[in-house]
Amino acid sequence: MRVLVAEDDRRIAADLARGLTEAGYIAECVADGEDAWFRGDTEDYAAIILDLGLPRLDGLTILKRWREGGRRTPVLILTARGSWAERVDGIDAGADDYLPKPFQMEELLARLRSIVRRSAGHASSVVSIGDVTLDERQMQVSVRGQPVPLSPLEYRLASYLVLHRGRVVSQFELNENIYGQDDAHDSNAIEVLIGRVRKKLGPDLIETRRGFGYIVPGDGA
Amino acid sequence: MRVLVAEDDRRIAADLARGLTEAGYIAECVADGEDAWFRGDTEDYAAIILDLGLPRLDGLTILKRWREGGRRTPVLILTARGSWAERVDGIDAGADDYLPKPFQMEELLARLRSIVRRSAGHASSVVSIGDVTLDERQMQVSVRGQPVPLSPLEYRLASYLVLHRGRVVSQFELNENIYGQDDAHDSNAIEVLIGRVRKKLGPDLIETRRGFGYIVPGDGA
């Protein structure tokens, strides 16, 4: 699951990248307003963390442009402590949530989970599909109540498919969202991964759409 | 179980309400000092979360009035980060615990449970997981009733994991919360510490989630 980090303070950006990576996301960082707008407009992210004080192009302007262009990617804005005006403006411009700096990584992750979930239309951090239950908080998947250990990549794959259930996901999309666009593999690594996940979670969770990709059945979204 | 939330920042109040509700409490919010005092004095709550900077009537004054009137409802006060004076004053005025803002919902819930438990007459804040018992008050850990001496760092590690049981905690997060983000170690100090704690408390308390971190099984606290 890819997340765009638009933050010009290198230290904060590095912290964010690390925290996100450890939480299982793919973090892609930009430090410049123009870049941020371009990436957010052309790439598909699960969420965007946006600092309002970017050079070259202001965060609020970026956000407005995205929304005017029809982009509904959930956006979490970072604001300076106590600046209420900024927060209100941000919400008005279409932000899904805000977080005052300095912040705790854990809180950021919680809010991020929240807006990602909201945008996907789910209500809780636990999703059940048939016998399979996925708990984002524990980063744990269970089958009929029995916890099943998944490796990091297996978990990423499973959670991405489950979060986008009811929709066909192409191998290319999986590749990009599991590994990040920079180092996409051209082998059948995804297929192998799919196989391993099926072996652990049962063969019925993930269906193959020959020639198109994979799909987890669910609410017809 | 009803909890009164006295907080004038609407956003924080809303977050609190949501988090408390999800944790199974009934949250009732007031944003005004006079209202807070009245409600706390006439209604019966399991606990009260009190921001000190309320309009119309100061939080400390409210707290003192309650206590003078004989109200023993446990009170958790919210303070600004780093303002030690406020905390001391709050404890003196009869608060049961304090929490610096910004806070993590999980930690708030943990502390809330703690003071509720304490006020209900249970032997202070004791958590048992399998054979292991952790007493936060005495900073004492026991295995099958036998006290086990832990070094300061070992105790910090164990208590942090136990306090956040049911959730995967990354090595980075442990590093930050055990040492403080200023001097994070890049070595395998955490791994060594984990090993030492396991040797003393048994190998089953802390599970390793390769690639993610560590987790103590238990209810999602």
Add this chain to the structure above:
DNA sequence: CGAGCGATGTCAGCGAGCCGTCAGCCGCGC
């Protein structure tokens, strides 16, 4: 002041698990 001890960071080695690759097979669709 020096010896002793406990606490803790560092290091190297090791074993397990992870994961990409490949080759061959299967089965769907034509």
Add this chain to the structure above:
DNA sequence: GCGCGGCTGACGGCTCGCTGACATCGCTCG
């Protein structure tokens, strides 16, 4: 029946985390 896309079992390189050993530091006691 053929071809191609997908599946699977095997393998090996590699990383991660665990462990025992050692160095260092601070404290205490003689």
